[in-house]
Amino acid sequence: MSRMSPGVMAQTACDWLAEQREAMTECLKTLVNIDSNSYDKAGTDAVADVIVEWLEADGIAVSRTPRPEAGDILEAKLPGTGGDAASGHVLLMGHRDTVFPTGTVAERGYTQRGDLAYGPGVADMKSGLVLNVFVLRALTRLDPLPFPVHALFTADEEIGSRDGTAFIREAAAGARAVLNAEPGRISGNVVTARKGGAALLIEVEGRAAHSGVSHADGASAIEALARKIVKLHALTDYASGVTTNVGLIEGGVSRNTVAPMAKAQLDTRFVTNEQRSELLARIEAIVAEEEIPGTRATVRQTSGFLPMEPAMSEALFARYQAQAEKLGFSVDGEFTGGCSDAGTTASMGIPTLCGTGPVGAKMHTDDEYCRLETFVPRAQAVAATILDLARDSRT
Numbered sequence: 001m002s003r004m005s006p007g008v009m010a011q012t013a014c015d016w017l018a019e020q021r022e023a024m025t026e027c028l029k030t031l032v033n034i035d036s037n038s039y040d041k042a043g044t045d046a047v048a049d050v051i052v053e054w055l056e057a058d059g060i061a062v063s064r065t066p067r068p069e070a071g072d073i074l075e076a077k078l079p080g081t082g083g084d085a086a087s088g089h090v091l092l093m094g095h096r097d098t099v100f101p102t103g104t105v106a107e108r109g110y111t112q113r114g115d116l117a118y119g120p121g122v123a124d125m126k127s128g129l130v131l132n133v134f135v136l137r138a139l140t141r142l143d144p145l146p147f148p149v150h151a152l153f154t155a156d157e158e159i160g161s162r163d164g165t166a167f168i169r170e171a172a173a174g175a176r177a178v179l180n181a182e183p184g185r186i187s188g189n190v191v192t193a194r195k196g197g198a199a200l201l202i203e204v205e206g207r208a209a210h211s212g213v214s215h216a217d218g219a220s221a222i223e224a225l226a227r228k229i230v231k232l233h234a235l236t237d238y239a240s241g242v243t244t245n246v247g248l249i250e251g252g253v254s255r256n257t258v259a260p261m262a263k264a265q266l267d268t269r270f271v272t273n274e275q276r277s278e279l280l281a282r283i284e285a286i287v288a289e290e291e292i293p294g295t296r297a298t299v300r301q302t303s304g305f306l307p308m309e310p311a312m313s314e315a316l317f318a319r320y321q322a323q324a325e326k327l328g329f330s331v332d333g334e335f336t337g338g339c340s341d342a343g344t345t346a347s348m349g350i351p352t353l354c355g356t357g358p359v360g361a362k363m364h365t366d367d368e369y370c371r372l373e374t375f376v377p378r379a380q381a382v383a384a385t386i387l388d389l390a391r392d393s394r395t
């Protein structure tokens, strides 16, 4: 077989995808109608079963890593035997879990009204999973692919990818680009920058004493925490995009006891990794200060996402935008304060684009929807962008 030029390859993939709208919609219905809350291993694994079946039916190899606590990890790999294989693969990413409790499907499963599809996780991100599956299926029709294309399907993004992050790092290592199929914005835009976030637990220990009989013997953990909270909140700087929020506090044992313990959960957001390091250092210093003699405080991170810095998406986005234009739709890049797995790969220094899934809105609510008419063009844009990445090393 003679080698296709990248342009012919993109055309071949896009032509195939153009015929898949109904098949994609059917697949979306199937995935939405499987409950797959992050803590529902049976559910996220059932979604995996279906994805494996679809890919294997088209001759695509999928490896499955069983996970005892979280949902299994799936990784599909299209081998790339073209001349460009040495400069790394492209990784498509997506998460199979949703925020909706098991039983939601029985209450309100997949429905469709005209161009809009509804149901738990329909946009975030069952539609993105389907898009990635069909992009792989389109690319497997090209022979030889100029370089390998992999797709990772994780199962715990909505609870901070505690299990998934290590697999993401491993799958992304050496990649030339990562495309994460979170839902496209309501504007039709993709996501070119995201804040990072860290969830921190602060625990303060004091000394109990009867507040009437021996007040002076006590050391109030609540007072120590209160003083820290004021300082922690003062770290917020809207201009630079850094925010801190103590959203939950607890402490004390009774009104008339000087509090021996207090706890706070602190949410932090930042735009760059440099801000992250600086912020965490300042938080540690505030926690370490002994404002009330006899109290002692510790802080630890309970979950977090690294930021997706705009510089890591710039060139890849320009490529995607050019391909979208050729396909007849205009798209821009957008910044969001929400975190995702894209921050993990962007922080590894890998060009990363997020929000490449079909357009969706009202994520994490009962009104969540996906715009079905964006399925085909956005799948085509991802496929064309991937193939366009082959051109660099040919010049």
Ligand SMILES: [Zn+2]
Pocket (backbone or CB within 6 Å): 095, 124, 125, 157, 182, 183
């Ligand atoms: Zn998501």
